[in-house]
Amino acid sequence: xxxxxxxxxxxxxxxxxxxxxxxxxxxxxxxxxxxxxxxxxxxxxxxxxxxxxxxxxxxxxxxxxxxxxxxxxxxxxxxxxxxxxxxxxxxxxxxxxxxxxxxxxxxxxxxxxxxxxxxxxxxxxxxxxxxxxxxxxxxxxxxxxxxxxxxxxxxxxxxxxxxxxxxxxxxxxxxxxxxxxxxxxxxxxxxxxxxxxxxxxxxxxxxxxxxxxxxxxxxxxxxxxxxxxxxxxxxxxxxxxxxxxxxxxxxxxxxxxxxxxxxxxxxxxxxxxxxxxxxxxxxxxxxxxxxxxxxxxxxxxxxxxxxxxxxxxxxxxxxxxxxxxxxxxxxxxxxxxxxxxxxx
Amino acid sequence: xxxxxxxxxxxxxxxxxxxxxxxxxxxxxxxxxxxxxxxxxxxxxxxxxxxxxxxxxxxxxxxxxxxxxxxxxxxxxxxxxxxxxxxxxxxxxxxxxxxxxxxxxxxxxxxxxxxxxxxxxxxxxxxxxxxxxxxxxxxxxxxxxxxxxxxxxxxxxxxxxxxxxxxxxxxxxxxxxxxxxxxxxxxxxxxxxxxxxxxxxxxxxxxxxxxxxxxxxxxxxxxxxxxxxxxxxxxxxxxxxxxxxxxxxxxxxxxxxxxxxxxxx
Ligand SMILES: Cc1cc2nc3c(=O)[nH]c(=O)nc-3n(C[C@H](O)[C@H](O)[C@H](O)COP(=O)(O)OP(=O)(O)OC[C@H]3O[C@@H](n4cnc5c(N)ncnc54)[C@H](O)[C@@H]3O)c2cc1C
Ligand SMILES: Nc1ncnc2c1ncn2[C@@H]1O[C@H](COP(=O)(O)O)[C@@H](O)[C@H]1O
Numbered sequence: 376x377x378x379x380x381x382x383x384x385x386x387x388x389x390x391x392x393x394x395x396x397x398x399x400x401x402x403x404x405x406x407x408x409x410x411x412x413x414x415x416x417x418x419x420x421x422x423x424x425x426x427x428x429x430x431x432x433x434x435x436x437x438x439x440x441x442x443x444x445x446x447x448x449x450x451x452x453x454x455x456x457x458x459x460x461x462x463x464x465x466x467x468x469x470x471x472x473x474x475x476x477x478x479x480x481x482x483x484x485x486x487x488x489x490x491x492x493x494x495x496x497x498x499x500x501x502x503x504x505x506x507x508x509x510x511x512x513x514x515x516x517x518x519x520x521x522x523x524x525x526x527x528x529x530x531x532x533x534x535x536x537x538x539x540x541x542x543x544x545x546x547x548x549x550x551x552x553x554x555x556x557x558x559x560x561x562x563x564x565x566x567x568x569x570x571x572x573x574x575x576x577x578x579x580x581x582x583x584x585x586x587x588x589x590x591x592x593x594x595x596x597x598x599x600x601x602x603x604x605x606x607x608x609x610x611x612x613x614x615x616x617x618x619x620x621x622x623x624x625x626x627x628x629x630x631x632x633x634x635x636x637x638x639x640x641x642x643x644x645x646x647x648x649x650x651x652x653x654x655x656x657x658x659x660x661x662x663x664x665x666x667x668x669x670x671x672x673x674x675x676x677x678x679x680x681x682x683x684x685x686x687x688x689x690x691x692x693x694x695x696x697x698x699x700x701x702x703x704x705x706x707x708x709x710x711x712x713x714x715x716x717x718x719x
Numbered sequence: 720x721x722x723x724x725x726x727x728x729x730x731x732x733x734x735x736x737x738x739x740x741x742x743x744x745x746x747x748x749x750x751x752x753x754x755x756x757x758x759x760x761x762x763x764x765x766x767x768x769x770x771x772x773x774x775x776x777x778x779x780x781x782x783x784x785x786x787x788x789x790x791x792x793x794x795x796x797x798x799x800x801x802x803x804x805x806x807x808x809x810x811x812x813x814x815x816x817x818x819x820x821x822x823x824x825x826x827x828x829x830x831x832x833x834x835x836x837x838x839x840x841x842x843x844x845x846x847x848x849x850x851x852x853x854x855x856x857x858x859x860x861x862x863x864x865x866x867x868x869x870x871x872x873x874x875x876x877x878x879x880x881x882x883x884x885x886x887x888x889x890x891x892x893x894x895x896x897x898x899x900x901x902x903x904x905x906x907x908x909x910x911x912x913x914x915x916x917x918x919x920x921x922x923x924x925x926x927x928x929x930x931x932x933x934x935x936x937x938x939x940x941x942x943x944x945x946x947x948x949x950x951x952x953x954x955x956x957x958x959x960x961x962x963x964x965x966x967x968x969x970x971x972x973x974x975x976x977x978x979x980x981x982x983x984x
Contacts, residue, residue: 458886460861483847485864485881488840492848492863496855501814501932504840504847523844523938528736528745530844531936542847579860582886585878593883599970623970631756634904641901647842648756648900656970665733667842677968679961680948688734690948695964699954707955711962715971 379477380419381407382470383444384463384487387424392438395482399543402509403480404443406517406539418477421446422564423470425463426455436563447566452573458486458582464493466571471538473569477511483542491542503534503541517541525647525670546651546674592626594643599625600654600675602645604668605632606661606682606701613639615705616660622712628652628672630662646671660701664689681705720774720870720892722765723832725820725850726758726793728786729843742937745843754789757838759796761898763905765836766797768870775799777832779823781816783808787921794916795908801921812931813844817852819926824857833893834875839864840897854895862888863897 383403386393392400400422407418422444424431436447450466467490471479479494481487483505495502503509505522507529512518517534522544534541594600601620603613613627620627628645629638645652647667653674660681662668669692672678678693681701690696697704730745731753737746765776778793780786781804790801804819811819824831835857837850847863854861864879875894878887908916951960965971 485879488847489851489863492851493855495814495848496817496852499814501812502846502848503933505845519933524732524736524842525845526941527732529939529941531939533934533936534932535934536932580862580888580890582881582888584881585885585887623965634901635756637904641904644901656965656968663734666736667732678948679964685950691946693948694946695961696948696950697952697954697957697961698950699957703955704958704961707958708961711958712971715962 380421380474382421382423382448382467382474382476382479384467384479384481384490385422385424385439386482386484386486387427387435390432390435392435392442393482393484395484395487395543395545397442398545399480399482399487400439400442400444402506402541402543403478406478406480406509406511407443408511419445419474421448421470421474421476423448423450423467423569425450425466426457427451431566433563436566437561440562440564444564447564448569449566450569450571452570454578455573457584459578460486460489460493460580461497462571462573462577462581463490464497465573465577466569467494468497469571470569476538478509478517478539478541481542483544488542491540495540498538498540500536500538500540501534503532503539505544506541507544509539509541524666526673527647527666527670546653592624594626594628594645594650594652597626597652597654599623599656600628600645600652600658600672601625602628602630602657602659602662602672603633603639603701604630604660604662605636607633607638608661608702610638612702615702615709619658619705619709619712622709622716623656625654625656628657630665630668644671659689659693660705662689663687664692720768720772720834721777721832722768722774722834722836723777723779723824724758724761724765724793724798725779725835725837725853726754726762726789727838727841727843728752728754728780728782728789729841736940738938738940742939743935744938752785752789753842754792755838755840755842756900757840757842757898759793759905760900760902761836761838761896762793762796762798763903764868764898765834767903768834769799770797772870777802779804779820781811781819781926782806790921791916791919792908794919795912796906797912799919801919803921803923805923805925806928809928810844810935811928812933813846813848813852814931815929817849817856818929820849821853821856822926823924824853834870835859835893835895837895837897839899850895850897857893857895859893859895860890861895861897862890865896865898866902868896868898868902 508520647670657675680696776798777800779802867878
């Protein structure tokens with residue numbers, strides 16, 4: 376099997392390579408390696424970026440080289456400004472055909488998941504979502520590991536298709552980042568341009584971006600999250616958690632029981648159908664630890680639990696636990712922190 | 720307007736996933752079944768649309784005969800009709816699932832269900848694609864991840880979260896929408912709703928299973944997800960220990976007031 380090109384949809388975050396796209400590149404890179412015995416060789420890995428008006432920072436091309444890309448392809452077309460999922464999928468489909476690509480990879484972000492699903496629908500090919508590992512077998516199939524239940528379960532799967540379409544879980548271990556070329560190499564990948572031919576229907580769905588909501592810390596990126604579940608007992612109970620969050624420079628996150636009771640708004644929900652968090656500390660109070668909740672906090676550096684039940688499932692997912700009533704523990708903790716701060 | 724909502728029966732897994740001995744399935748001998756919160760919210764949204772401007776809500780599921788239970792749960796929330804695409808219990812991939820749903824809709828004629836709703840992703844297999852494939856098969860536009868929706872005449876406006884802000888879309892009906900939890904707060908089933916659901920007729924169709932290019936080999940629970948928390952103590956007496964731990968994590972320094980070495984930042 377000769378090595379065929381691999382395409383990776385790359386998204387930018389404030390002009391830099393998005394973290395999720397770095398993970399996608401790591402998986403894409405592993406697919407670009409020809410596994411045939413005797414002649415392991417790295418094939419072409421094209422990073423594909425859509426809708427960049429004007430110049431892309433040179434640092435992106437350098438960063439892409441470090442992540443193993445061999446080329447940066449800027450896709451643009453008349454009428455294609457901003458995000459348009461079908462048009463992006465069309466662009467990837469046509470580019471993949473032109474390069475007879477073996478695989479098209481994207482990060483499992485809102486955009487990446489949606490665009491790859493459209494690629495699957497346009498081509499009739501299967502799509503493997505939320506992969507954490509992928510390898511070519513050499514006989515034209517791919518061996519994959521992908522997430523089910525938002526990562527609470529892993530599926531080993533075989534993908535059989537002329538071109539593998541897959542997304543890479545945003546919280547997948549970032550592959551072998553140590554193998555990255557040093558930044559000092561300083562050489563960026565060459566930049567090429569591609570113009571897909573689009574039809575009107577491809578541009579039917581287009582995003583208009585509205586301004587950032589602004590203000591306040593975001594749950595997804597907060598350094599400290601104070602979690603409250605059914606054990607908080609009602610909407611009033613959250614005042615103490617808010618106070619604690621304020622003292623630690625964090626925000627409050629909640630379980631689904633809390634949002635479906637209407638105690639707190641859904642935007643504070645942590646979990647599979649809420650927000651995924653990755654704080655230094657997740658202090659989970661009165662939360663039992665259902666898998667769908669834990670799926671949202673498995674990237675937390677430390678998990679500390681306050682729960683009356685020493686056998687709650689969350690005990691086996693946490694670093695530290697205080698066994699007790701959160702209505703006693705949290706106010707006492709708040710008082711202790713205030714006292715320390717007062718002394719300092 | 721007549722709205723179709725697609726829901727999927729999934730095991731109600733709680734604190735721990737247990738697999739069958741052959742590693743092929745989640746062991747459901749001890750669990751009930753449910754649908755994704757995304758899909759429950761899609762049903763609620765559809766019911767609200769028809770409450771405002773008339774029409775009916777049909778819920779559809781592709782699954783084993785027992786999946787009729789999930790249709791009745793949704794009927795109890797206010798949906799009017801149910802369609803069961805009955806399977807023999809084998810797992811269906813997203814390609815075949817979408818084809819079967821599109822075929823069932825297509826048979827009702829091009830005017831059927833100007834609005835089709837799905838969850839953003841299924842709770843168990845999380846393929847992120849069935850709604851999009853249905854849309855392509857029917858030649859309709861599709862928006863996903865939707866957390867706010869407005870229908871005005873033939874125009875659908877929809878918004879989703881993106882970055883710290885929102886992305887808005889405007890498409891003409893007929894369309895397909897993938898919904899996320901948070902778009903609304905679903906109601907609890909009422910007693911009359913439950914009674915109506917019990918009596919409601921469910922249309923049963925039996926599409927033929929098709930292999931998918933993506934084939935499951937085995938399931939496994941990720942390694943390293945079971946440890947034992949070290950207990951710091953009981954009740955308020957544990958607070959000094961808790962303070963020590965928070966201190967070790969470097970979380971007790973006043974945030975944003977002093978930098979390293981106590982220099983004001
Ligand atoms: C498809 C699907 C998706 C889901 N998505 C999510 C999601 O995104 N996020 C989510 O959170 N859930 C989600 N769920 C729901 C999830 O399965 C659980 O039902 C939910 O997480 C339980 O919330 P809880 O821990 O607050 O409540 P419970 O499970 O009722 O636990 C309450 C805990 O509080 C403790 N407690 C009670 N009183 C006190 C007290 N005074 N002090 C200290 N501790 C006390 C109890 O010992 C218990 O452990 C989903 C479910 C499904 C099926
Ligand atoms: N078996 C099914 N029956 C009915 N609807 C389904 C089924 N599988 C998926 N769907 C719908 O498609 C959405 C996305 O599913 P998926 O692409 O599998 O993640 C789900 O939230 C459901 O609304």
